[in-house]
Amino acid sequence: DKIIVALGINSQKQCHFDIGLRIRMIEVTFSDCPTVTSAQYSGLTVDFCKEIGAKFLLRGLRTAADFEFERSIGQINKQLENGIETVFMLTQPEHTPLNSSIIRDILKHGGKVDQFVPKAAWQIIQENI
Numbered sequence: 001d002k003i004i005v006a007l008g009i010n011s012q013k014q015c016h017f018d019i020g021l022r023i024r025m026i027e028v029t030f031s032d033c034p035t036v037t038s039a040q041y042s043g044l045t046v047d048f049c050k051e052i053g054a055k056f057l058l059r060g061l062r063t064a065a066d067f068e069f070e071r072s073i074g075q076i077n078k079q080l081e082n083g084i085e086t087v088f089m090l091t092q093p094e095h096t097p098l099n100s101s102i103i104r105d106i107l108k109h110g111g112k113v114d115q116f117v118p119k120a121a122w123q124i125i126q127e128n129i
Contacts, residue, residue: 002035004052009042016104021128028120046081057086062096 005026007019015022023038030036041048049057057077059070067088074086098116106113107129114122 002037003058004054005030005036005038006045006048007038007040008045008048009040016100016107017125017128021124025118025121025124028124029118031120044080046077046084049084050081055084057084059086059088060091061088062091062099 007022007026009019017025019040023040026038030038039048039052041051045057049055057074059074061067061070070086070088074088077084077086095116103113103116106116107125113125117125
């Protein structure tokens with residue numbers, strides 16, 4: 001089995017780094033894990049899952065609000081494609097307050113995020129800020 005870290009293109013989100021750079025961060029972070037790969041897609045997540053033959057979506061949860069949001073998406077995905085299950089994984093407690101908006105804001109104001117991101121990703125971030 002393998003895990004594909006898939007980045008969906010979302011026109012409603014403003015990304016600090018372009019998708020190619022984010023893919024590179026994933027690849028270097030998991031370079032020692034041959035069962036972890038990365039991909040980008042556009043459109044519906046369930047369509048991407050069908051295209052690559054994935055049967056499970058692994059989603060991270062930090063808070064109860066995340067659960068409510070992800071549960072509704074998971075239920076809709078199940079209605080769209082019955083053969084794809086959504087599996088939830090809880091974050092480590094020390095990472096609960098983190099999200100991409102906070103990381104972006106720290107970077108925007110010249111702060112360091114090395115304690116919040118994988119070491120390999122931090123090296124790439126330093127090269128691109």
